[in-house]
Amino acid sequence: MRKYDVIIIGGGPSGIITGVTGIKQNPEKRFLMIKEEEKGLVPCGIPYVFHDLENISQNAMSPKPFIAAGGEVLINKVTEIDIDKRVLKTQEDNEFSFEKLIFATGSTAIIPTFIKGYDLEGVEYIKKSYNYIEALKKKTTEAKNIVIIGGGFIGVEVAEQLAKFEDKNVSLVEMEEFCLYRAFSEEIAKKANEIIRNANVNLYTNNKIEEIIGENGKVKSVKLTSGEELKADIVISAIGYKPNTELAEKSGLEINSNAAIRCDNYLRTTKADIYAVGDCSQTIGFVTGRTDSIMLASTATAEARILGYNLFGINLLRNFVGTLSVFSTEIGGTVFASAGAIEQSAKYANIEYIAGEFKDVDRHPGSIKDAKEVMVKLIVSPLNGVIIGSEMYGGKSVGELINIVGLAIQKEVTVYELISYQIGTHPLLTSAPTKYVIIKAAENVISNIKKK
Numbered sequence: 001m002r003k004y005d006v007i008i009i010g011g012g013p014s015g016i017i018t019g020v021t022g023i024k025q026n027p028e029k030r031f032l033m034i035k036e037e038e039k040g041l042v043p044c045g046i047p048y049v050f051h052d053l054e055n056i057s058q059n060a061m062s063p064k065p066f067i068a069a070g071g072e073v074l075i076n077k078v079t080e081i082d083i084d085k086r087v088l089k090t091q092e093d094n095e096f097s098f099e100k101l102i103f104a105t106g107s108t109a110i111i112p113t114f115i116k117g118y119d120l121e122g123v124e125y126i127k128k129s130y131n132y133i134e135a136l137k138k139k140t141t142e143a144k145n146i147v148i149i150g151g152g153f154i155g156v157e158v159a160e161q162l163a164k165f166e167d168k169n170v171s172l173v174e175m176e177e178f179c180l181y182r183a184f185s186e187e188i189a190k191k192a193n194e195i196i197r198n199a200n201v202n203l204y205t206n207n208k209i210e211e212i213i214g215e216n217g218k219v220k221s222v223k224l225t226s227g228e229e230l231k232a233d234i235v236i237s238a239i240g241y242k243p244n245t246e247l248a249e250k251s252g253l254e255i256n257s258n259a260a261i262r263c264d265n266y267l268r269t270t271k272a273d274i275y276a277v278g279d280c281s282q283t284i285g286f287v288t289g290r291t292d293s294i295m296l297a298s299t300a301t302a303e304a305r306i307l308g309y310n311l312f313g314i315n316l317l318r319n320f321v322g323t324l325s326v327f328s329t330e331i332g333g334t335v336f337a338s339a340g341a342i343e344q345s346a347k348y349a350n351i352e353y354i355a356g357e358f359k360d361v362d363r364h365p366g367s368i369k370d371a372k373e374v375m376v377k378l379i380v381s382p383l384n385g386v387i388i389g390s391e392m393y394g395g396k397s398v399g400e401l402i403n404i405v406g407l408a409i410q411k412e413v414t415v416y417e418l419i420s421y422q423i424g425t426h427p428l429l430t431s432a433p434t435k436y437v438i439i440k441a442a443e444n445v446i447s448n449i450k451k452k
Contacts, residue, residue, distance in 0.1 A: 155238035
């Protein structure tokens with residue numbers, strides 16, 4: 001039986017970063033990573049495999065940094081864990097002992113078993129598997145009529161990519177009135193709908209799939225609750241993911257109400273020396289304080305760095321107590337981003353808030369050829385002006401503007417502090433210093449607080 005100080009189950013972003021960080025802090029320890037597939041994928045890059053990337057290998061992710069740091073990798077599947085004896089078995093009946101064990105098992109696509117016909121040939125998913133996505137890309141290449149279920153980030157991004165092929169008829173079905181409604185308020189989600197339609201996607205909102213209709217066991221069409229029937233060579237279900245916790249639950253770990261592994265602020269589970277990180281572990285909303293289910297690589301790697309530093313003792317205090325939910329995407333050349341508590345999540349958590357926004361171009365003067373309109377909305381506590389959330393859309397600068405606001409939320413910056421924020425600007429890079437969008441949005445919030 002081979003012995004290791006640390007065994008990591010899973011080779012995604014959280015597993016790799018935990019391992020690399022852990023080895024750097026503890027070079028004398030032996031680390032083993034066990035993953036099921038030799039090749040991995042950058043999760044957020046999967047939609048772009050279907051058009052923008054020339055081939056799937058351009059989105060490949062490997063544990064090379066972990067190996068370079070001194071870790072070992074085994075391609076196998078863990079089938080059994082005895083936490084008390086500190087021993088695990090793999091599919092090939094290999095046994096390994098460990099001092100510490102990390103679950104970085106990620107998440108799996110939700111199967112819509114509630115839809116009649118879900119098991120027909122041609123019903124596909126956006127699985128985080130290199131081999132599966134490679135095969136799915138070939139199927140989408142051959143398909144003409146493609147129906148995508150789910151207007152969240154993955155569904156929208158995949159639809160936008162496939163709709164770039166002029167010979168394809170791409171339809172997106174969303175049960176809510178607006179796509180991306182979990183991350184954006186109605187005002188901005190409405191804008192997203194408009195952009196999606198302009199991207200040559202047939203958008204069906206306020207609709208559900210009543211049935212996936214087949215012929216000879218293969219997908220033929222889908223029937224909507226509106227009564228309309230859409231032709232379909234392939235149906236791609238993108239209704240979300242669930243934590244991959246079957247092995248953890250079988251091993252006796254506590255699972256929370258969101259089906260994630262229960263753990264504390266330092267990713268420690270209810271069992272000593274057993275940890276959970278990334279999509280499989282529980283998250284708490286930074287602003288709401290509620291148990292949440294946020295599955296982002298950015299969140300996973302932030303957790304992984306904390307865990308890597310603290311595996312053999314608390315060396316780095318975790319200076320945030322929850323997940324900020326920083327989202328961003330680009331649809332048809334327009335970037336949409338949000339962070340923290342947006343208006344509907346603040347209402348749901350019974351948090352008082354006041355909002356303010358500002359809209360301008362992201363270059364100065366606005367006549368510069370690549371100038372693009374940017375809109376920033378700040379959601380703020382009216383009592384003390386602390387920023388609790390933000391939404392924005394516009395040019396590519398939005399991708400980094402949301403990170404600035406994310407740090408402001410994490411450090412509990414107020415709008416009063418933000419208006420004295422010292423910035424660097426340049427005509428080719430930013431909006432004008434006289435009307436920098438984040439600062440002007442903060443000024444408008446202060447005006448709205450005074451009116452209250």
